[in-house]
Amino acid sequence: MTIYEVAERASVSIATVSRVLRGNVPVSPGTAARVRAAVAELRYRPSHLGRGLAERQHAANGIVFPDLSGPYYAEVVLGYESVAAELGRSVLILSSHGRPTARDMVMELAARVDGLVFCTRTVDDETVREVAATGTPVVLIARPPVADVDTITTENRDSAALLAEHLLGHGYRRVVFLGDADRSSDFAERFEGVRQIIPAIVPVACGFDENSGFRAAEAVRRQRPDAVICCNDEVALGLTSATAGSVPVTGWDDVMAARYAGLTTVRQPMRELGARAARLLDERITGARGEPHHDVLPTRLIVRSSCGPHPKEET
Amino acid sequence: MTIYEVAERASVSIATVSRVLRGNVPVSPGTAARVRAAVAELRYRPSHLGRGLAERQHAANGIVFPDLSGPYYAEVVLGYESVAAELGRSVLILSSHGRPTARDMVMELAARVDGLVFCTRTVDDETVREVAATGTPVVLIARPPVADVDTITTENRDSAALLAEHLLGHGYRRVVFLGDADRSSDFAERFEGVRQIIPAIVPVACGFDENSGFRAAEAVRRQRPDAVICCNDEVALGLTSATAGSVPVTGWDDVMAARYAGLTTVRQPMRELGARAARLLDERITGARGEPHHDVLPTRLIVRSSCGPHPKEET
DNA sequence: TTGAAAGCGATACCAG
DNA sequence: CTGGTATCGCTTTCAA
Numbered sequence: 001m002t003i004y005e006v007a008e009r010a011s012v013s014i015a016t017v018s019r020v021l022r023g024n025v026p027v028s029p030g031t032a033a034r035v036r037a038a039v040a041e042l043r044y045r046p047s048h049l050g051r052g053l054a055e056r057q058h059a060a061n062g063i064v065f066p067d068l069s070g071p072y073y074a075e076v077v078l079g080y081e082s083v084a085a086e087l088g089r090s091v092l093i094l095s096s097h098g099r100p101t102a103r104d105m106v107m108e109l110a111a112r113v114d115g116l117v118f119c120t121r122t123v124d125d126e127t128v129r130e131v132a133a134t135g136t137p138v139v140l141i142a143r144p145p146v147a148d149v150d151t152i153t154t155e156n157r158d159s160a161a162l163l164a165e166h167l168l169g170h171g172y173r174r175v176v177f178l179g180d181a182d183r184s185s186d187f188a189e190r191f192e193g194v195r196q197i198i199p200a201i202v203p204v205a206c207g208f209d210e211n212s213g214f215r216a217a218e219a220v221r222r223q224r225p226d227a228v229i230c231c232n233d234e235v236a237l238g239l240t241s242a243t244a245g246s247v248p249v250t251g252w253d254d255v256m257a258a259r260y261a262g263l264t265t266v267r268q269p270m271r272e273l274g275a276r277a278a279r280l281l282d283e284r285i286t287g288a289r290g291e292p293h294h295d296v297l298p299t300r301l302i303v304r305s306s307c308g309p310h311p312k313e314e315t
Numbered sequence: 316m317t318i319y320e321v322a323e324r325a326s327v328s329i330a331t332v333s334r335v336l337r338g339n340v341p342v343s344p345g346t347a348a349r350v351r352a353a354v355a356e357l358r359y360r361p362s363h364l365g366r367g368l369a370e371r372q373h374a375a376n377g378i379v380f381p382d383l384s385g386p387y388y389a390e391v392v393l394g395y396e397s398v399a400a401e402l403g404r405s406v407l408i409l410s411s412h413g414r415p416t417a418r419d420m421v422m423e424l425a426a427r428v429d430g431l432v433f434c435t436r437t438v439d440d441e442t443v444r445e446v447a448a449t450g451t452p453v454v455l456i457a458r459p460p461v462a463d464v465d466t467i468t469t470e471n472r473d474s475a476a477l478l479a480e481h482l483l484g485h486g487y488r489r490v491v492f493l494g495d496a497d498r499s500s501d502f503a504e505r506f507e508g509v510r511q512i513i514p515a516i517v518p519v520a521c522g523f524d525e526n527s528g529f530r531a532a533e534a535v536r537r538q539r540p541d542a543v544i545c546c547n548d549e550v551a552l553g554l555t556s557a558t559a560g561s562v563p564v565t566g567w568d569d570v571m572a573a574r575y576a577g578l579t580t581v582r583q584p585m586r587e588l589g590a591r592a593a594r595l596l597d598e599r600i601t602g603a604r605g606e607p608h609h610d611v612l613p614t615r616l617i618v619r620s621s622c623g624p625h626p627k628e629e630t
Numbered sequence: 631t632t633g634a635a636a637g638c639g640a641t642a643c644c645a646g
Numbered sequence: 647c648t649g650g651t652a653t654c655g656c657t658t659t660c661a662a
Binding site for chain 1: 358384397400409572
């Protein structure tokens with residue numbers, strides 16, 4: 001089923017069929033009707049391949065994330081898809097998770113989209129730069145700027161400081177930061193924010209998921225901390241299930257499980273993160289904007305019970 | 316950057332460039348080397364559009380799900396992406412969530428992939444049939460067969476019966492099934508499985524997410540049930556937070572939060588669901604298989620504390 | 631308003 | 647082993 005068959009059925013040229021389908025050029029009402037009828041009868045769907053080739057665009061953009069098992073990226077992707085679809089673009093996803101060929105897969109993906117979003121822990125800056133160099137617009141989520149691509153992040157330092165102050169208010173002195181600041185700018189900023197208030201903060205390395213948090217329990221205990229600030233909710237949850245709540249703990253993100261676990265955490269607008277990224281990307285693709293944007297979304301401290309009995313009233 | 320420029324740089328024809336890139340036809344070592352050098356120097360990436368048009372395939376397939384906010388679909392998509400990528404195909408996602416134009420978006424998507432997976436609550440069977448009629452291979456996840464497309468589901472009836480028996484063992488007599496069996500074959504099967512053991516089961520309509528569960532609390536209380544079997548974990552969790560655990564509750568799926576909430580539930584291999592779907596689809600796309608498959612994955616009852624104090628030992 | 635024809639970027643068949 | 651060229655399905659001048 002091609003445009004030729006439709007043209008033949010409607011007794012017009014393929015040019016005319018194309019015109020009524022795109023609707024940008026005037027076509028006589030009668031002809032248009034005949035074409036539309038033919039399209040309907042033949043259940044014709046234009047080929048994206050042919051169209052894309054002629055228009056030199058894909059009408060699709062991608063997003064690269066490390067994993068989708070935690071709630072964080074699921075929300076980000078959801079927000080992204082939601083806006084992209086609304087903007088009429090298909091969305092391609094790529095999980096870099098542990099794949100040694102991530103870089104190649106990314107370059108491969110870049111060749112079939114009009115724009116690309118990269119999350120943290122997916123590929124290095126060099127790869128991002130390479131993609132950007134091909135002219136493909138790029139937006140970075142929660143990672144430092146590279147070249148002059150757009151970035152969108154959430155506020156970390158201030159809320160981390162606020163969280164630290166809250167813990168200090170509890171009377172805690174010796175506190176551990178559980179997470180790997182070197183592998184995520186988000187974590188690095190949170191660590192800095194905390195250290196601003198608690199200079200003696202003790203960093204303990206850790207992965208990003210529940211299991212990592214669970215397995216870090218031993219290392220954490222060794223520090224005999226009054227409280228533990230975890231890099232994210234999953235790690236906090238994992239640690240909690242290992243310590244059975246014997247140590248005050250805080251997380252970050254406010255995922256669904258956090259509420260049920262009574263986890264004190266910092267809520268960040270994950271869905272909005274993806275949504276804004278999609279918008280920024282679109283502005284670049286359509287050329288509506290030239291200068292790079294670096295947006296920062298607000299976050300909010302959510303105090304629950306995991307940080308211990310509250311010495312004073314707070315929200 | 317096209318194949319022509321590479322050809323010129325290597326002083327060969329585009330046909331030769333194509334040959335060394337695809338590697339299916341013999342090319343003299345010397346020529347191949349020159350071409351490869353040119354490709355590297357020019358940082359050439361073949362256009363997927365051009366290639367796809369010539370090969371009449373997209374090297375991509377899609378998956379349509381209702382939403383991504385809950386853990387269920389995130390896991391399914393993760394499993395799907397994982398296998399699809401491994402098979403060398405890009406993956407396009409489409410969330411039908413509440414969009415009135417879902418059907419059009421699906422037909423649109425179908426036109427740019429080699430195969431498509433549909434989850435429940437996305438589009439009706441008619442649309443599925445229409446896509447299948449275009450010759451695009453289709454796989455259905457957790458929904459009844461349509462035409463002769465492949466399907467992959469998880470076991471519901473038996474585990475539901477098992478769950479019901481467990482509740483009976485607790486001494487509960489009056490039990491409510493919270494969920495809308497009409498809108499999901501999974502839910503319908505679970506309801507049937509329960510009813511097989513508890514004929515007097517009382518159905519109470521409800522949505523699919525936490526909020527729905529929360530808001531259903533009133534309607535549930537009115538039934539003064541000894542226990543409530545929820546259609547999934549999210550609803551169970553929502554209900555729990557509204558009833559503060561005053562009523563024994565069970566869920567389904569075993570999402571992360573279920574563990575922290577001590578929710579008795581039935582675990583199903585969500586990731587595997589997506590992974591198998593990707594494999595089934597690939598078999599159809601490559602034509603490796605002709606007859607339709609209808610796979611059923613096993614599930615497992617997970618007893619925790621939400622169903623009340625245990626009268627006898629169980630796992 | 632409409633048609634003819636030149637691409638868009640690859641693949642693959644047909645000769646040589 | 648290599649080059650020329652028709653083709654894939656569609657958009658878009660250029661003329662009529």
